[in-house]
Structures are given as structure tokens and as C-alpha cells.
Amino acid sequence: xxxxxxxxxxxxxxxxxxxxxxxxxxxxxxxxxxxxxxxxxxxxxxxxxxxxxxxxxxxxxxxxxxxxxxxxxxxxxxxxxxxxxxxxxxxxxxxxxxxxxxxxxxxxxxxxxxxxxxxxxxxxxxxxxxxxxxxxxxxxxxxxxxxxxxxxxxxxxxxxxxxxxxxxxxxxxxxxxxxxxxxxxxxxxxxxxxxxxxxxxxxxxxxxxxxxxxxxxxxxxxxxxxxxxxxxxxxxxxxxxxxxxxxxxxxxxxxxxxxxxxxxxxxxxxxxxxxxxxxxxxxxxxxxxxxxxxxxxxxxxxxxxxxxxxxxxxxxxxxxxxxxxxxxxxxxxxxxxxxxxxxxxxxxxxxxxxxxxxxxxxxxxxxxxxxxxxxxxxxxxxxxxxxxxxxxxxxxxxxxxxxxxxxxxxxxxxxxxxxxxxxxxxxxxxxxxxxxxxxxxxxxxxxxxxxxxxxxxxxxxxxxxxxxxxxxxxxxxxxxxxxxxxxxxxxxxxxxxxxxxxxxxxxxxxxxxxxxxxxxxxxxxxxxxxxxxxxxxxxxxxxxxxxxxxxxxxxxxxxxxxxxxxxxxxxxxxxxxxxxxxxxxxxxxxxxxxxxxxxxxxxxxxxxxxxxxxxxxxxxxxxxxxxxxxxxxxxxxxxxxxxxxxxxxxxxxxxxxxxxxxxxxxxxxxxxxxxxxxxxxxxxxxxxxxxxxxxxxxxxxxxxxxxxxxxxxxxxxxxxxxxxxxxxxxxxxxxxxxxxxxxxxxxxxxxxxxxxxxxxxxxxxxxxxxxxxxxxxxxxxxxxxxxxxxxxxxxxxxxxxxxxxxxxxxxxxxxxxxxxxxxxxxxxxxxxxxxxxxxxxxxxxxxxxxxxxxxxxxxxxxxxxxxxxxxxxxxxxxxxxxxxxxxxxxxxxxxxxxxxxxxxxxxxxxxxxxxxxxxxxxxxxxxxxxxxxxxxxxxxxxxxxxx
Numbered sequence: 001x002x003x004x005x006x007x008x009x010x011x012x013x014x015x016x017x018x019x020x021x022x023x024x025x026x027x028x029x030x031x032x033x034x035x036x037x038x039x040x041x042x043x044x045x046x047x048x049x050x051x052x053x054x055x056x057x058x059x060x061x062x063x064x065x066x067x068x069x070x071x072x073x074x075x076x077x078x079x080x081x082x083x084x085x086x087x088x089x090x091x092x093x094x095x096x097x098x099x100x101x102x103x104x105x106x107x108x109x110x111x112x113x114x115x116x117x118x119x120x121x122x123x124x125x126x127x128x129x130x131x132x133x134x135x136x137x138x139x140x141x142x143x144x145x146x147x148x149x150x151x152x153x154x155x156x157x158x159x160x161x162x163x164x165x166x167x168x169x170x171x172x173x174x175x176x177x178x179x180x181x182x183x184x185x186x187x188x189x190x191x192x193x194x195x196x197x198x199x200x201x202x203x204x205x206x207x208x209x210x211x212x213x214x215x216x217x218x219x220x221x222x223x224x225x226x227x228x229x230x231x232x233x234x235x236x237x238x239x240x241x242x243x244x245x246x247x248x249x250x251x252x253x254x255x256x257x258x259x260x261x262x263x264x265x266x267x268x269x270x271x272x273x274x275x276x277x278x279x280x281x282x283x284x285x286x287x288x289x290x291x292x293x294x295x296x297x298x299x300x301x302x303x304x305x306x307x308x309x310x311x312x313x314x315x316x317x318x319x320x321x322x323x324x325x326x327x328x329x330x331x332x333x334x335x336x337x338x339x340x341x342x343x344x345x346x347x348x349x350x351x352x353x354x355x356x357x358x359x360x361x362x363x364x365x366x367x368x369x370x371x372x373x374x375x376x377x378x379x380x381x382x383x384x385x386x387x388x389x390x391x392x393x394x395x396x397x398x399x400x401x402x403x404x405x406x407x408x409x410x411x412x413x414x415x416x417x418x419x420x421x422x423x424x425x426x427x428x429x430x431x432x433x434x435x436x437x438x439x440x441x442x443x444x445x446x447x448x449x450x451x452x453x454x455x456x457x458x459x460x461x462x463x464x465x466x467x468x469x470x471x472x473x474x475x476x477x478x479x480x481x482x483x484x485x486x487x488x489x490x491x492x493x494x495x496x497x498x499x500x501x502x503x504x505x506x507x508x509x510x511x512x513x514x515x516x517x518x519x520x521x522x523x524x525x526x527x528x529x530x531x532x533x534x535x536x537x538x539x540x541x542x543x544x545x546x547x548x549x550x551x552x553x554x555x556x557x558x559x560x561x562x563x564x565x566x567x568x569x570x571x572x573x574x575x576x577x578x579x580x581x582x583x584x585x586x587x588x589x590x591x592x593x594x595x596x597x598x599x600x601x602x603x604x605x606x607x608x609x610x611x612x613x614x615x616x617x618x619x620x621x622x623x624x625x626x627x628x629x630x631x632x633x634x635x636x637x638x639x640x641x642x643x644x645x646x647x648x649x650x651x652x653x654x655x656x657x658x659x660x661x662x663x664x665x666x667x668x669x670x671x672x673x674x675x676x677x678x679x680x681x682x683x684x685x686x687x688x689x690x691x692x693x694x695x696x697x698x699x700x701x702x703x704x705x706x707x708x709x710x711x712x713x714x715x716x717x718x719x720x721x722x723x724x725x726x727x728x729x730x731x732x733x734x735x736x737x738x739x740x741x742x743x744x745x746x747x748x749x750x751x752x753x754x755x756x757x758x759x760x761x762x763x764x765x766x767x768x769x770x771x772x773x774x775x776x777x778x779x780x781x782x783x784x785x786x787x788x789x790x791x792x793x794x795x796x797x798x799x800x801x802x803x804x805x806x807x808x809x810x811x812x813x814x815x816x817x818x819x820x821x822x823x824x825x826x827x828x829x830x831x832x833x834x835x836x837x838x839x840x841x842x843x844x845x846x847x848x849x850x851x852x853x854x855x856x857x858x859x860x861x862x863x864x865x866x867x868x869x870x871x872x873x874x875x876x877x878x879x880x881x882x883x884x885x886x887x888x889x890x891x892x893x894x895x896x897x898x899x900x901x902x903x904x905x906x907x908x909x910x911x912x913x914x915x916x917x918x919x920x921x922x923x924x925x926x927x928x929x930x931x932x933x934x935x936x937x938x939x940x941x942x943x944x945x946x947x
Contacts, residue, residue: 018051025058027051028066035068042264043069044272046287048077049242056249070261073250074288075216075224075274076113081243082209082231083116117213122357124206126364127199127375134192134375135183141175148172187375190402194384195374198401205234217282219273221265225254233408236415239432248412249426370545370601385592386438392592393438400436407433478826482857484905489860490852492762497902499581499762504700507753507769511703515736522718522731526691528561529682531675532570532621532645534697536611538723543607548598550607551627555636561694565641565686569678570621572647573614577673578871578885578893578900582759591615595623598630621646628653629662643668645678670881676701677878680709684879689714694731696720703734704753705875707746708790710738712879744783745776751789751872752776755803760871761864762902765852767810775809782806790872793891795865804861811855825855859905867892867902 016023027045035043047055052073059066136145148167155167167173188204190197208230215224228251235244257265274284285293348354368374372387384398393401418425493499539557543550558566591613602610610616625646627633634655642653643665650668654661668685672678679702683693693713695702698721706717716735722728738746756772757763776782785802789795795803808824809815819827832853856864870884870891877883887893893900 018047019054021054021058024051024054028055028058028069031069032066040267041068042261042267044072044264045069046072046074048074048288049081049246052250053242053246056246068261070253070257070264071250072287073247075212075286076289076292078231078243078247079117079209079212079286080113081235081240082212083113083120118357120206120209122361123364124203126361126368128203129361129365130368130373131184131187131196131200131203131375132180134377135180137377138183139179144172145176148176190382192377193374193380194382194398194402195372195387196380198384199374199387201402201405208234216274216286217284219269219271219276219284221254221268221273224273225251228254230408232412234404236411237404237408238435241430241432244412244415245426245430248415367601371603397436397438401438404435477829478823480911481826481829481854482822482859483907483911484857484860484909486851487904487909489856489904491765491854491856492860492864493902493904497581499902500757500765502757502763502768504753504758504769507756507773508700508703510770510773511707511737511741512732514740515733520731520733522692522694522716524690524692525561525563525694526688526715527565527567527683527686527693528563529567529569529679529686529693529695530558531679531695531697531699531702532568533611533617533675534699535568536607536620539607543602543605545601545605546598547595547600547602547623548627550602551598551624552633552636554624555628555633555642558642559636559640561696563694564639565643567643567645567679567682567686569645569675569682570647571617571675572671572673573618574673574885576886576895576898576900578760578887579673580899581902593619595619598627618647625649625651625662629660631660634658634660643682645670645675645682668881670883671885672878672883673885674701676705677875677883680705680878681881683715683717684709684712687713687715691715692718694718694720695734698722700753701758701875703732704749705878706734707738707741708750708876709879710735710746711743744780744787747790748776748783748786750875751786751868754868754871754875755786755789755864758871761867764807764810764856772806772810775806775815779815786872789865789869790876793866793869793873795869800862800865803865804858807855807861821855821858821861825857828854857905859907863892863903863905866890 018024027047031043031045035041045055052071055071059069059071136142139145152167184200186192187196187200208227211223211227212231214220215227228247232244232247232251235247253260257268275287275290276284277290348357368387372385374385374387383392384401385392415430488495488497491500535554535557539553543553558568593610593613593616604610621644625644628642628644633653637653637655637660639655644651644653645668648669648671650665650670652663652665668682670678670681672681675697676699679695679697683695683706686693691714693715695706695718697719703719706719710717713735716733717738719732719734720729721732722730741749752773754761756767756769776786781802785799785806788799789803804821805813805819808819808821811824811828813819813824813827867887870887870893874883874885887900889903892903894903895901
């Protein structure tokens with residue numbers, strides 16, 4: 001900590017934090033000594049908030065000891081706190097290059113003060129310029145206004161300030177100002193849309209900063225006090241509790257300064273309120289900013305500082321004692337060499353700075369115009385949009401942000417009134433109302449940091465109760481374990497119903513290795529079929545900025561194949577969908593995109609970010625279908641034929657007589673949701689004898705679907721997988737894999753893949769794909785049961801029993817043993833958690849129970865079989881234009897609030913046999929609960945994959 005004010009330059013160095021009460025007390029005592037040495041009645045001391053709080057508390061508690069000291073809150077730190085905000089505007093600054101991405105965090109937190117001081121006003125000016133242009137479009141005297149603007153510009157360049165003063169006094173100017181003020185008030189009230197209201201409010205708050213800055217630069221105490229009122233309102237509304245409380249007291253101290261410190265106001269007005277380091281007007285700065293720019297900056301400098309090379313108290317003390325003298329010599333030397341000048345103009349007025357600011361302002365304005373101008377007269381909406389992402393907020397977020405001014409005015413009044421009635425209320429906790437911001441509306445990712453299964457508290461209590469009763473009351477535990485026991489089976493999902501996932505690619509790798517010794521390259525490609533989402537994700541990172549140029553990049557990338565016939569298929573996104581759970585897990589968001597034409601600039605520029613939005617993924621294919629009709633694409637398409645499958649429609653593009661022609665392909669019109677099944681339909685349409693059909697995709701689901709239908713093709717099927725950037729791009733011979741597996745195994749693959757875990761269905765915790773496939777490969781009975789699942793959604797009891805046995809084998813049951821799944825569940829429980837050796841205590845090994853390690857009961861697996869059968873049937877009918885994609889409760893889903901929710905089990909959750917609820921039982925449960933724990937598993941969900 002460093003203290004200014006002594007006649008020798010600096011006071012002694014204190015090796016303690018400024019927030020220490022002893023240090024704060026010492027600074028107050030030193031301030032009194034300095035005032036006494038200078039023959040002043042009062043001492044002035046400036047702190048940041050963390051030091052001002054204890055200083056004011058000490059002053060009040062020990063009154064009148066320090067009553068002759070006036071404690072000030074540093075205006076520089078107030079401005080830093082004022083700059084904390086995030087609303088999408090910062091993304092505008094990074095998109096234009098005005099703000100470096102690495103500086104974004106410091107800008108948002110207000111820590112990069114110089115950047116905030118420059119860029120927030122630029123952003124506000126950009127919005128106000130666009131707002132004024134919108135006003136010009138609505139006023140009745142446009143020509144007069146344009147004349148007035150030209151006149152102002154001319155007078156500014158020729159006559160200067162006197163001419164401007166004369167112009168301001170004219171009726172036209174006054175009328176214009178009055179009308180614009182009314183227009184602005186209408187915007188602030190929401191008449192021109194909620195987004196316009198939000199950004200105009202932002203402009204008004206930046207005007208507050210200008211007012212506060214003017215007060216500091218001109219040493220205007222009255223203006224400073226006046227400006228604190230709306231700033232305090234803002235701090236209350238945005239939950240800056242400490243600044244809300246203590247800035248209120250500071251303002252009150254300034255208002256009462258004539259009563260508490262008579263004569264001090266005159267001293268402050270004479271120049272003691274701020275620091276003037278040059279002879280220029282309008283160049284004063286706050287005291288705490290002066291400290292940051294001088295002694296603190298010098299101390300932290302690697303060239304001239306002390307903090308970077310030693311913590312020794314004596315060394316730091318010597319550095320402080322000699323600092324003033326050294327600073328004088330260095331300043332004189334810099335002046336002599338022309339490195340600095342005492343009469344340097346302020347940085348903001350240097351020609352290069354003015355030019356840079358003007359250039360950056362135009363960049364910001366253009367970026368807003370290219371994305372979402374909130375002040376467009378045809379853009380009035382009662383939805384608050386983030387202008388960077390164009391995502392609409394929820395009603396709660398909208399009202400929270402738009403009501404900031406109203407809340408800001410009400411809460412300070414309530415606080416002051418409560419303190420008047422009871423002075424002790426001042427330091428009582430202030431209720432903190434969290435401000436909902438755009439960040440609260442961001443897409444949430446439901447995936448946890450790891451795959452740990454966290455058991456529900458109810459699960460822990462229930463199992464504890466069952467074990468106590470089974471031990472003390474001789475309950476039939478084998479009977480109890482025939483039931484799910486808990487609402488969500490932990491062997492297949494987490495307690496919040498997020499399905500367990502597994503590594504699907506392990507199955508693809510296993511299938512590919514079946515033919516790894518066969519030559520893997522197509523010879524005569526008759527058709528090239530591309531998964532649209534895979535295509536978009538594989539585009540190069542540096543893409544052109546407009547949608548028109550993006551469309552050209554997409555079609556150019558698609559035509560890299562030598563095939564004459566190109567199919568591009570995109571997903572559909574209907575609502576409801578059985579894939580909603582998976583999309584929620586992946587963190588899909590609800591941003592709303594509107595693509596208006598080829599000249600529109602893309603926001604966000606990162607395509608992968610935009611692809612998180614369902615709205616964008618719907619809009620882009622439709623835009624391509626319209627854009628590719630443009631005559632300029634004739635030269636790109638040449639003699640190729642492109643089929644574009646968009647939701648509910650398919651188009652054919654080809655050049656006829658030099659003109660692009662788009663036709664609707666009725667034979668490929670379909671209701672498929674996923675490109676996975678569409679690819680099969682398109683492949684069959686392109687089938688021909690002695691040709692190769694190549695599918696550009698990298699999805700296990702597609703491979704499984706193609707293998708199921710492979711026997712129907714005359715063409716050889718290939719998959720073009722991997723990417724050049726990862727150096728793993730290669731061809732996979734699907735036809736050869738089909739021959740290697742045989743028809744029985746290929747027919748079983750869809751149901752097997754759905755049963756062991758897909759995007760639609762849950763996997764079994766830590767069971768993976770490889771071991772179950774090895775079991776399937778060896779047993780024709782299992783293959784037949786899975787094959788039947790794909791052809792009929794109603795699975796027979798015989799097939800269910802076979803699949804239950806398959807599940808038991810996955811959990812370690814012997815294939816030769818006639819063990820049911822429920823018996824396997826009980827045996828697994830006893831083997832893992834039963835007493836060892838001659839132990840009689842059945843609870844001895846219950847510490848660390850992992851409920852996810854137990855096999856699911858038969859009722860849970862039966863419901864899972866229904867879901868897997870529905871998905872397998874959907875894949876098996878991928879060769880048809882219309883497939884069934886909306887399940888009923890009989891298929892293992894339930895429609896709740898337009899969202900498909902999994903039905904985890906059939907029948908009852910618990911046994912209906914009575915469980916006695918006695919005081920003895922409750923006591924036993926309580927004793928055991930302290931020794932029990934449903935452990936979490938830290939293992940990967942596919943840990944068996946490598947076996």
C-alpha cells in the first residue's frame with residue numbers, strides 16, 4: 001500500500017493489505033497529521049470501496065476522533081463498477097475487430113478501463129446514430145433537417161463555436177431537438193420495440209458516464225452529486241449491493257458537507273476535488289486514477305518498478321523514499337530528449353486517435369446493420385433480441401432488463417426511508433434481486449463434468465430401508481429386487497433422466513475392421529450422397545461473411561466428387577420428436593434466425609456456433625434451395641445434377657440450355673426427420689448396375705441402416721468417412737462388410753444398435769458395444785430376436801425372454817445357465833454386497849453401493865425393448881417415403897407438454913406387499929443410513945469397449 005500527501009513526497013510503505021483495519025486506522029491518523037502540517041482544518045482522503053467501508057465504519061464508531069476527515073470514494077473505481085455489462089454489444093466489437101477477443105473478459109468486467117472508456121461511448125454513439133436516422137425517416141420535415149445537418153457541418157468547419165451557438169438558437173434547430181426528444185422518450189417507453197428500448201436505455205446510461213466524466217474533468221462538485229443519483233439507482237437495480245449502500249452514504253456526505261465540514265466545499269471547488277496534471281482545461285482526472293497512473297504504475301513496471309523483483313521491506317522502503325527525486329530527474333530527462341511534453345494534448349484529441357475512432361465507429365455501425373438493427377421502423381417487436389446472436393429472450397429476462405430504470409428508482413428510496421426510520425438498518429443485509437441477463441438465456445448443456453452417477457436422496461433412503469427390513473424382518477430381497485424400486489433405472493440413466501450414452505463409433509470401427517484387408521476404393525462413382533450436417537461441420541474454418549458466399553462455398557465443396565449425380569440431404573426438426581432428449585443433452589438452443597437474402601452477413605461468424613440453433617438448421621437448407629436457382633450458379637454446376645433434400649421437399653438442380661432449372665422430385669419427397677434414413681432412400685433412387693454409390697458421412701447409425709438394406713442394391717455401397725484435417729479420411733466398403741457379416745447379422749444390426757444405445761435410446765452403464773456384439777455374433781437365436789424387433793414393433797414374449805437373457809449375459813451371467821434377468825440381478829447384488837466368508841452381518845459390505853452396477857429388472861428391460869423396437873422399425877423402413885416417427889406409450893414414450901418423455905418401466909415401481917412402518921423400523925433405518933452410501937461411479941460409461 002502507498003500513501004500520498006507528505007511534504008517529502010511519499011509516506012512510509014506499509015506491508016499490509018489496505019483492507020486491514022489497523023492499516024485503515026493508520027491512514028486516517030496520517031491524514032490528520034498531514035492536515036495539521038499543512039495548517040488545514042480538514043483532511044481529505046480518497047479510497048476505493050474496499051478501504052472506504054472500514055474507514056467510514058471507524059469514523060462513525062470512534063466519533064469525534066476522525067470527524068475532521070472527509071472520506072471520499074474514488075470516482076475512477078465508481079466508473080469501473082459502472083462499466084460491468086453484457087448484452088451482445090461486446091460480440092459486435094469483437095466481430096468488427098475493434099476489440100480483441102483476448103481482451104473481452106477485461107472489457108466485460110470493467111477492469112480494462114481505458115478500453116471501456118473508449119469503446120462503450122463508441123458503441124453508444126453507433127446506436128444513437130442509427131436511432132437518429134430512424135427518426136429522420138419518420139419526421140415530417142426531412143428536407144429541412146437534412147439542410148440543417150449540412151449547415152451544422154459547414155458552420156463547424158468555418159465559423160466554429162460562435163456559429164454553432166447561433167445555429168442552436170434557431171427555431172428549426174429547437175423544433176428538431178424537441179421532436180427528437182419526444183421520439184427518444186417513445187423509444188424508451190417501448191413504442192418502437194423492446195430491443196430498441198433496451199439499447200436506447202444503454203445509450204442513456206453511457207450518457208451518465210459522460211456526465212460523470214465531465215464533472216471530474218471540470219471539478220464540478222454539483223454536477224458530480226447530481227449524477228450520482230441515477231448511478232446509485234443503476235447499482236441498486238443491478239445488484240451492486242456494496243456500491244449501492246456506500247455510494248448512497250457518500251452522496252449524503254457531499255450534500256451535507258457545509259454542515260459537517262464548513263469551508264471544505266470552497267477548497268474542493270478551488271481544485272481539491274480532482275487532480276490537474278497539465279495546463280489544459282477539461283483535463284482533470286480523479287485522485288484514485290492519478291495514483292494508478294503514477295506511483296502504482298511505476299511500482300508495477302518491470303523497468304522502473306519494485307514489486308516485480310523483491311518483497312523485501314527495506315528495499316521497498318528505500319524505493320519509496322527516493323521515488324519523488326528520481327521521478328523529477330526522469331521527467332526532466334524525457335522533456336530534454338523530446339520524449340514527453342508538459343503541454344501534451346489529451347490522447348482523445350490527437351488526429352490519429354480521432355481517425356481511428358471514426359473508422360471503428362463506422363465498423364460498428366455497419367456490423368449492426370448487417371445483423372439486427374434494433375431501430376429499423378419495420379423491426380418493431382415485443383421480443384427482446386440479443387443483437388449479436390439474434391436470439392430472442394424469455395419474457396422473464398425481457399422484463400428483468402427493461403425494468404431496470406423503474407426498479408432503480410424505487411429501491412434506493414425504500415433503502416433511504418428504512419435508514420431514516422432505523423439508523424441500524426444501514427448495514428443490515430440488503431435483499432439482492434438477481435438481474436436476469438442475456439447470459440441466463442444461453443443454451444444450457446445438461447451434461448455434467450464427468451459421467452458420475454449421483455444417486456437420488458430418495459434412492460439412498462429407500463435402499464437403506466429395504467436392507468434394514470430384509471435383515472431384521474426377514475423380507476424376501478429377491479422378490480423386492482424384481483421391481484425397479486426407483487423412478488429412473490440408474491443402470492440406464494442418471495437421476496435427472498438423462499440417458500446413459502456409449503461410444504457408437506466403437507461398433508463402426510469393429511465393422512470396418514472386418515474388411516480391413518480388402519482394397520478400399522470405389523472405381524466408378526455413379527452417385528455421391530452427402531449428409532448435409534456433416535458437410536457443414538467439415539467446411540473450412542475461414543468462411544466468407546455473407547450467406548450468398550456461404551451458399552457458393554457449400555455447393556463448391558459438394559461438387560468435389562467426380563460423380564455426375566450429387567445428393568445433399570438435411571435433417572428436419574419437427575416438434576415433438578423422440579430425439580428431443582438427445583438434443584437437450586447436447587445443449588441445443590432456441591435462437592431465432594431469419595435469413596433474408598444472399599447479401600445478409602452471417603452472425604455469428606462461427607458456423608459451428610450457429611449450427612447449435614434449431615432455427616438456423618431449418619433456415620439454411622431453405623435458403624440454399626432458393627439461392628441455387630440464381631443464374632450465376634450455372635457455371636458452377638456445369639453438367640452435374642444436384643438433388644437437395646430439405647424438410648418435406650426434394651429439389652433437383654441442373655443446367656438446361658445454359659439456364660439453372662429447379663424441379664420438384666416427387667419420388668423423393670418424404671417425412672423423414674433424420675438425414676440418416678433419408679440417405680438410404682436417396683441411395684436406392686440412385687441405384688444402378690455396376691456402379692458405386694458413395695455416402696459422405698461419418699455416423700454409425702447410417703452404416704447400420706445401409707447394412708440392413710444392402711442386399712437390395714445392385715450398386716456397391718461405400719462410405720467416405722473422416723476428414724483431411726484429422727488425417728483420417730478414408731473409404732469404407734459397406735457392401736464387403738455386408739457379405740462378411742451375412743444376412744442374419746445384418747438384419748439384426750438395427751435392433752441391436754438401438755438396444756445397446758443410440759441417439760434415441762439409452763445404453764447400459766459401462767457395457768458398451770463390443771462385448772454385446774461378440775455375444776450376438778455367436779448366437780443365431782439372439783440374431784433372430786433382434787431381427788424380429790426390426791420388422792414388428794410388437795415383440796413377442798418369447799423374444800422378450802431371449803433379449804432379457806441377452807441382457808443377463810451382458811452383466812456376467814453364463815450363456816449355458818438358465819438364469820432369468822431378475823435372478824441375475826439378485827445374484828449380482830448378493831455377490832457384490834453380501835457378507836463374505838462366514839460373516840453374518842448382511843450390512844457389512846454396503847459402504848460404496850453402486851446402484852448403476854446392478855442389472856435392470858425385467859420390467860425396465862421390457863420397456864427398453866419397446867423403444868429399441870420402434871427405432872429399429874424406423875430404420876428398417878428407411879427405404880420408404882413415409883415412416884412412422886411418433887410413438888405412443890405402447891412404444892415406451894409418453895407425450896408430456898409436447899415433449900416425448902421416456903416410460904422407464906412397465907408395471908409398479910415397488911412391491912405392493914406391505915412394509916411395516918414402526919418406530920423400531922425407523923430407528924433401525926436411521927442407524928444404518930449413517931453407514932450407507934450410494935456410491936458414484938467415476939468410470940467411463942464405455943469402459944468395456946477396449947476388452
